[in-house]
Structures are given as structure tokens and as C-alpha cells.
Amino acid sequence: MDLTRLRLLVELERMGTMAAVADVVGMGTSAVSKHFAVLEQEAGVALLAPDGRRVRLTPAGHRLAGHAVDILARVDAARAELTGEGEPVGRVDLVTFISVAPVIVLPALRRLKDRYPGIEVRVIEHEPDEALEALQSGGADLGLVYTYSLVPRRFPGALTLRPVGGEPLLLSQPSGAPASSRPMTRRRLRGLADASWIANSRGSDEDELVQRMCAGAGFAPRIRHRIDNLEVAEQVVAAGMGVGVTPKLAAATRRGVVHSPLGELGGIRRVYLAGRTGGWAWRPIALLARYLTEAAAEVLDPPEPTAPGA
Incomplete structure (x- = not known):
């Protein structure tokens, strides 16, 4: 149903005459009458009944006018929300x-x-x-x-x-390893060529990251563990069973683990x-x-x- 015609129906219930509705909306009376004729076709029931020289709403007309009030209020609320005027929901x-x-x-x-x-x-x-x-x-x-x-x-x-x-990447090692606040060098990283490295099980970007980082230092990592959960990976490091790469946000302070910045070797x-x-x-x-x-x-x-x- 057309919203304009629903508004005309609400106005007719409020004002009582076609002439008054025409004055309020700025249309001719004949145009308003044609809109109501189309609305009755859309509704499939009689909405208006003759009452002398005027018309009155039928019970179905009153019922639809009540629904129209709710429909138009919801439409106005939606427009206000989308244009930033109402409370967003x-x-x-x-x-x-x-x-x-x-x-x-x-x-x-x-x-x-x-x-x-x-x-x-x-x-x-x-x-x-x-x-x-x-x-x-x-x-x-x-x-x-x-x-x-x-x-x-x-x-x-x-x-x-x-x-x-962005965030830097850190090397996670068991606490017995030397830690440094200075970025990792290729020589220091090559010292971990025989370590048990941790990668993920999906063979995705994290796996490729470990491969490329170690290749940049001149060796292929021995990937012994494939773990997706960073918390579990850190526990494996704490147990002295491996080393791995950890983003800074995931590198919580944990007994048994030391973190060293990878710098340009690991990127961000x-x-x-x-x-x-x-x-x-x-x-x-x-x-x-x-x-x-x-x-x-x-x-x-x-x-x-x-x-x-x-």
C-alpha cells in the first residue's frame, strides 16, 4: 500500500471531511478521492461509506487507519535512524x-x-x-x-x-634462553636452527611467516608442533618443548617464557x-x-x- 494514501486515510479519520484533508495536504478534493478509490482496491474492502454530502470511514476503514498510524510511525522512525536523527538500533x-x-x-x-x-x-x-x-x-x-x-x-x-x-612480533623461548630487549639478529636467530619450532595446523599465514622469517636468517625451521591456540603454544614453550612467534598482544607474562622482539626479521x-x-x-x-x-x-x-x- 502506498504510504501517501495511508497518510490521507489517517488525516480523514482525524479531520472528518475530504475538503479538510485536501486543504491540509495541498491536493484537490478530486485527487484525494481518487487516492481513496485506489486504496480501497489495494485493501480489497470498502473503506468509505456515503454520509449525506460527506463520507465516513467504515469499520474496516477505521481498522486500517489504526494500522496506518503504526505503520507510518515505524517508517518515520526508520528514516530518522538511517539519517542519524533517531536513536540507532x-x-x-x-x-x-x-x-x-x-x-x-x-x-x-x-x-x-x-x-x-x-x-x-x-x-x-x-x-x-x-x-x-x-x-x-x-x-x-x-x-x-x-x-x-x-x-x-x-x-x-x-x-x-x-x-x-599494528603490533610487533616477538620470539617466544623457554626461560632458560637469553632474553633481550633489542631486536633479534640473523646470527641469534640462526642459533635456533635446531630448535623445535611451533607453527599452526592450517598451513596458513602463520606457518608461512615462520618459514620466511627463518629463511631470511639462512635456515629452514624444524616444525615439530602445529598448534592454533596461542595460549597453548605459550604453554608448550614454557614446558621447554619449543619456540615460536607471538604477536605482542598475545604475549602475556608467563613463568617459563621469555619474549624477544623480532624486529625487521619478523615484521609486524x-x-x-x-x-x-x-x-x-x-x-x-x-x-x-x-x-x-x-x-x-x-x-x-x-x-x-x-x-x-x-
């Missing part, structure tokens, strides 16, 4: 990788909820490959993804990226917000993105000015 599906959840996602969601309780956020945990698939298929609205400077990721052209920061992990092009204008998504960006700025290094490789 709606659900956003956020896909994220686990290591940023405690330090970026949860602080952002708490602040968002305090300020905009009408926005509901559903959190989905995925690594970047699965996250990008979910974003493209519509399984998620907004995502936090990462790429390594040594292993640039190709991002789908259907998605728009916004950098939120860049973090991005990703979303379908065109979806960023919806206020719930825009607000969530803003709060995530603010939370990221508190724990990550500033983003680089250059965009990731396509």
Missing part, C-alpha cells in the same frame, strides 16, 4: 580473531552498550580466511582481520578495509576493520567501527598510512 554481526577480543573487542562493546543500548552485537570467532568468507557471504557485517608484513594477504575487492593499527602484524562496501553508512555499523577503532588505538601502534596490497 539493530544487530551487527562482528567476526574477529581471538587475540584482540579481550583488549579491543570487549572494551569497545562495553562502551557501545553504555552509550547506545539499542545496538546488539553478536561476536563470531574466526581467523582471517574464514572471516573474509563470512563477510563476503553476508554471514557477518563487520570484521577484525590481520595480515603480516612478511606475508601480505590478498583482500577481496568486494570489501572495504580500514587500518586500525597489521590489523584492519573489514566490511562490505556500502555497509559502513548504516549507523550501528559506523558506531561499532568507531568504538573498535578507539579501543585499538589504546593498545596497538598507529596504523601505517599505506593500504595493504591488493
Whole structure:
């Protein structure tokens, strides 16, 4: 049903005559009458009945006018929300990788909820490959993804990226190993040529990162453990059973583990917000993105000015 005709019906119930409705809306009486004739065809029932020289609403007309009030109010509320005039409401599906959840996602969601309780956020945990698939298929609205400077990721052209920061990578070793606050050198890294290295089970970017980093130091790593959970990987290191690469945010202080910066040998992990092009204008998504960006700025290094490789 046409919204204009529903508005005319509401005005007729309020004002009582076709002439009064015509004056209010700036139409001729005949034009208003034609709109009502079409509305009756759309509704499939009589909405008006003759009453002398005037018309009156039938019971069905009154019933539809009541529905019209609610329909028009909802439409006005939706327009206000989308144009930024009303309180934003709606659900956003956020896909994220686990290591940023405690330090970026949860602080952002708490602040968002305090300020905009009408926005509901559903959190989905995925690594970047699965996250990008979910974003493209519509399984998620907004995502936090990462790429390594040594292993640039190709991002789908259907998605728009916004950098939120970066973090250095650290070498995790058992506490008996010498630690240093200075970046790792190739000579020091070559000393771990016979170590048991930890990579992930997916054969993805993290695996490639270890391979390229060690190749840069002149050796092929002996990968003995394939572990996806960074917390478990750190426990393996603490037990003296291996060494591995850990992003700074995931490198919690743990007895039995020492961390050394990898510097240029390991590069950095860049973090991005990703979303379908065109979806960023919806206020719930825009607000969530803003709060995530603010939370990221508190724990990550500033983003680089250059965009990731396509």
C-alpha cells in the first residue's frame, strides 16, 4: 500500500471531511478521492461509506487507519535512524580473531552498550580466511582481520578495509634462553636452527611467516608442533618443548617464557576493520567501527598510512 494514501486515510479519520484533508495536504478534493478509490482496491474492502454530502470511514476503514498510524510511525522512525536523527538500533554481526577480543573487542562493546543500548552485537570467532568468507557471504557485517608484513594477504575487492593499527612480533623461548630487549639478529636467530619450532595446523599465514622469517636468517625451521591456540603454544614453550612467534598482544607474562622482539626479521602484524562496501553508512555499523577503532588505538601502534596490497 502506498504510504501517501495511508497518510490521507489517517488525516480523514482525524479531520472528518475530504475538503479538510485536501486543504491540509495541498491536493484537490478530486485527487484525494481518487487516492481513496485506489486504496480501497489495494485493501480489497470498502473503506468509505456515503454520509449525506460527506463520507465516513467504515469499520474496516477505521481498522486500517489504526494500522496506518503504526505503520507510518515505524517508517518515520526508520528514516530518522538511517539519517542519524533517531536513536540507532539493530544487530551487527562482528567476526574477529581471538587475540584482540579481550583488549579491543570487549572494551569497545562495553562502551557501545553504555552509550547506545539499542545496538546488539553478536561476536563470531574466526581467523582471517574464514572471516573474509563470512563477510563476503553476508554471514557477518563487520570484521577484525590481520595480515603480516612478511606475508601480505590478498583482500577481496568486494570489501572495504580500514587500518586500525599494528603490533610487533616477538620470539617466544623457554626461560632458560637469553632474553633481550633489542631486536633479534640473523646470527641469534640462526642459533635456533635446531630448535623445535611451533607453527599452526592450517598451513596458513602463520606457518608461512615462520618459514620466511627463518629463511631470511639462512635456515629452514624444524616444525615439530602445529598448534592454533596461542595460549597453548605459550604453554608448550614454557614446558621447554619449543619456540615460536607471538604477536605482542598475545604475549602475556608467563613463568617459563621469555619474549624477544623480532624486529625487521619478523615484521609486524597489521590489523584492519573489514566490511562490505556500502555497509559502513548504516549507523550501528559506523558506531561499532568507531568504538573498535578507539579501543585499538589504546593498545596497538598507529596504523601505517599505506593500504595493504591488493
